[in-house]
Amino acid sequence: MKVTIDGHEIEVAPGTTILQAARMIGGEVVPPAMCYYSKLKGTGGKCRCCLVDVTKGSDADPRPMPKLMASCVTGCQDGMEVASKSSDRVKEARNAVTEFLLINHPLDCPVCDQAGECDLQNLSFEHGKLQQRFVEEKRTFEPENIGDKIQLHMNRCIVCQRCVEVADQLTDGRVHGVLNRGDHSQISTCVSAAIDNEFSGNMIDVCPVGALTDKTFRFKSRVWFNKPFNAHRDCDKCCGKTTVWMFGNEIQRVTARKDEFHEVEEFICNTCRFDKKDVADWVIEGPRKFEKDSVINQNNYTRKLEKVVIETEKGILQGRDIDRKKISMAEIDYNEKIDGNPVNSKKNG
C-alpha cells in the first residue's frame, strides 16, 4: 500500500496506522503522541495530539475525510494522502489540544524531576502559547503515597493511561487503574496498596509527564546535569540493557533505553532500576546519544576529554599543593577525585 504524508511517499503493509507510517518516514512529519505507545497494546486515541488531515481517503474513494483524524488509531489505505505539519488546520488543532492538556497541569517544571525529558514540555515548546487563558482554579488532588520506589504526582497527570496499560500487560495482576470519570479521573491504587510487582517501575519510563517519577532519584539532580551512559548487566528477570545516569562516579538513576520517539526499547525490572546503584554492578558501554535539540546534550561529553595539564601550575603553586583543593561545594563528596584520591581525603588537604 502506498501512503503519502506531507509529500513523502512510503510503502507500508496493510494494517499500519498513519502514525506508524509517519514514524517510518521520520523527521518533521511525525505527529507528537502523548498517549500512544507502540510497545503497549490498546494505547492511543485519547490525547488527540497526533491529529492529521487526510486530504485524500484512498484511491478507491478519493474524498478527503471531513474531520481531522487521530493518526495513532487510523489505519492507512492505499493511495491515502495525509497532511501532517504542512496543514494549518492541523497546527491549529494541535495548539488547541496543547492548551487543553495544560489547563490542569500545574506547570511546576522547576520542581519536577521529569523536566528536560518531558513529552508535554516538548509539546508545549512547539505548540504551546506563552499565555494561559484559563483563570479558574486548577484541579488538584491530595498527595498519595503509592510505595517507596515510585512517586505519584496526580496533579501533573494528563490521564493518558499508559501506566495502566503497563500494569495490565507487563505485570501479572493489575494493582492500579483509573478511578472516577471525566475531570475527576485519577490514577490510583484501588486500596492505596503499594505496587510491588517486579516490572512496575516501567510506568515511570512510560509516563509522558512527571506524574510518575523515580522516588530514589527524587530531587537528586536535574537530568541535564547527569551523564547518561549505556550499560548492561546479567539479569535473570529482564534484558538488563539500561541507561545509567551518572553524576561523578555515582549512579543516580537507572532507566530503560528510550528511542527517538521516547519509547523504551526494552522494559527492565525493578531490581535493575532501583537496587543496582553501584558502578561495579554494571558494564558501561559508552555515552548515550540524544537528539540534537535535547537539553541533555548540554552536558556533552561524547567526545573524548583530555585531562587539562597546566604547565605553569607547578611554578604558580610553588609547592603549596593545599591550594589545589576543591573550594566549591566542599562539604559534598560526589566522588570527584583529584589525582585519584577522594576530594575530602587527607592527601588533598
Place this chain on the structure above:
Amino acid sequence: MSASIQSISLSGRKKQVSNKEMTFWESLYLIAIVKGLLITIKHFFRKKATIHYPEQTREFSPVYRGQHMLKRDELGRENCTACGLCALSCPAEAITMKAEERKPGEEHLYREEKYASIYEINMLRCIFCGLCEEACPKDAIYLTISKELVPANYDREDFIFGKDKLVMPLEMAMKNAQLKNAN
C-alpha cells in the same frame, strides 16, 4: 564609474602625504604653536570630565548589575526551588547547587516543596552578565544595585558565596512586605 582602489576613501579622512619643503614662516613654527595653544585654551571652557569622587558620585546605569541576592517573598519564604536553570545558563559555570525536599513544618521557610540546601556562586568565576537572573523562572536570583561587587579577601574559599551571603535578610523581606502593603 569605476574608481581605482588607490583613490577610494571609505572613511573620508584619506589624505595625500607630501614631502614638500616648509616655507620660512612655517619653519618658525609660530603659527603652529598659537594654533596648539588655542586648542588647549578651548578646553578650559569645556565641561570637566572628572568628578571629585568620594564627595560626588556618578549616576549608575539603569542596567547596572551588582552582587547577587536570593529573594524571599512577602512571607519571608525563599523563592529558589533549585531548578538548576541559572547554573545551566551561566556562561562562566560559576553556580552550583544541591536540592533538598521540604519537610513538613518548613513551609514558612521555603515556598515550594523543593529548595536549594546548598547554593554557591563562585565569585572568582562570575562575570556579572545577569543571565542567571534572566533564566530564573521563580524570580529568585537577581543582581542587586550594590556598589560593592565582591569584597577583597585573602583566601580563595572566601570568594565562594554560599546561602549565608546570598539569601536576602529576613528583615529586608519584612520591610518589602510592609512597603507592598502600604502601597
